[in-house]
Amino acid sequence: MGYTTKEKSVVDFCESKTESLSNWVRQVKNKSLTAKTKRKHDLRIIAILSHSLMRAESELVMKQRERARRWAQMQADLGLCNKEEENAREQREKIDSIWKNDLSGLDSFFRELDNVKPVVN
Structure with missing residues (x-):
């Protein structure tokens, strides 16, 4: 009875944000492909999807690189x-x-x- 929230750690929060961004990128790629293959192209929608996809992919790559850098730093700090x-x-x-x-x-x-x-000779 009542509303309860599940406590999340910072790591879970970061992973879920990156995972949701990855899922969003996948969905936008599918929508973009669908929009491009339609018989009547709506160039405005294709442009918006392409631009959004480009920004989301660059953000995802940036997050993945940052996570890899932090992981390498943690390993170096721990002497692993x-x-x-x-x-x-x-x-x-x-x-x-x-x-x-x-x-x-x-x-x-x-x-x-x-x-x-x-x-x-």
Whole structure:
């Protein structure tokens, strides 16, 4: 009996805002596609939907980047080490060293070719 509210934490609030924005972007994309495929185009509606979609997508990307930046900062503050990133970095270093060795070998091979004199008959 009566109205009760469920307490939400700040994290839940932020996630729900981002999620709702993402859902809104998806819905506007569908409406825009529907408006563009109609036999009688209403260019005013298409322009409004396109502009709204562009602004909403840029806002969503900005929020996602901010969240990723905050997450990386929190990991750095807590001293968490991401093993996947470390393994990927080591893998890139191995590949780079292999390429450097191969390229230096090719470089010396081409230098030797420059020193070879053609046989004149």
